[in-house]
Amino acid sequence: xxxxDILRLDSIICDAEAGSKKxxxxxxxxxxxxxxxxxxxxxxxxxxERERLGTTGIGRGVALPHTRLAALKRIFCAFVxxxxxxxxxxxxxxxxxxxxxxxxxxxxxxxLKALARLSRLLRDxxxxxxxxxxxxxxxxxxxxxxxxxxx
Numbered sequence: 001x002x003x004x005d006i007l008r009l010d011s012i013i014c015d016a017e018a019g020s021k022k023x024x025x026x027x028x029x030x031x032x033x034x035x036x037x038x039x040x041x042x043x044x045x046x047x048x049e050r051e052r053l054g055t056t057g058i059g060r061g062v063a064l065p066h067t068r069l070a071a072l073k074r075i076f077c078a079f080v081x082x083x084x085x086x087x088x089x090x091x092x093x094x095x096x097x098x099x100x101x102x103x104x105x106x107x108x109x110x111x112l113k114a115l116a117r118l119s120r121l122l123r124d125x126x127x128x129x130x131x132x133x134x135x136x137x138x139x140x141x142x143x144x145x146x147x148x149x150x151x
Contacts, residue, residue: 002145003077013079014081014134021086035076038069046102051088058122059090061097062097064119069102069105074104075114078100079099097122
């Protein structure tokens with residue numbers, strides 16, 4: 001499974017302006033609800049509960065909020081670039097690149113595979129820098145498609 005298999009062009013936002021971690025999670029929940037038909041509050045509550053277990057801010061300006069949802073039928077991924085937000089990341093640096101991953105309860109290993117692919121992609125400093133510079137969702141999508149390789 002490649003990232004572009006679960007990320008749709010209409011689930012990419014390049015110019016979000018969340019002022020806090022809570023506002024960013026609310027924005028992600030709203031986007032996910034709009035694209036999946038799930039209840040926004042259900043998504044937000046699940047994301048907040050996951051963050052209570054430990055931050056999904058993995059460092060270097062990147063966060064990978066993720067959770068399992070019983071009501072979800074298929075994996076949902078979204079990308080949001082925002083002005084830097086304090087996300088309580090492991091390196092205490094603000095976050096500006098966010099990939100949201102929602103998976104069905106029964107997704108099994110697909111959840112971990114998707115997280116691993118996203119993490120591998122974002123560890124590449126050239127990709128992260130390019131994600132901060134591209135101007136539109138189509139360019140984000142193309143960049144991810146070009147760099148999400150199996151090597």
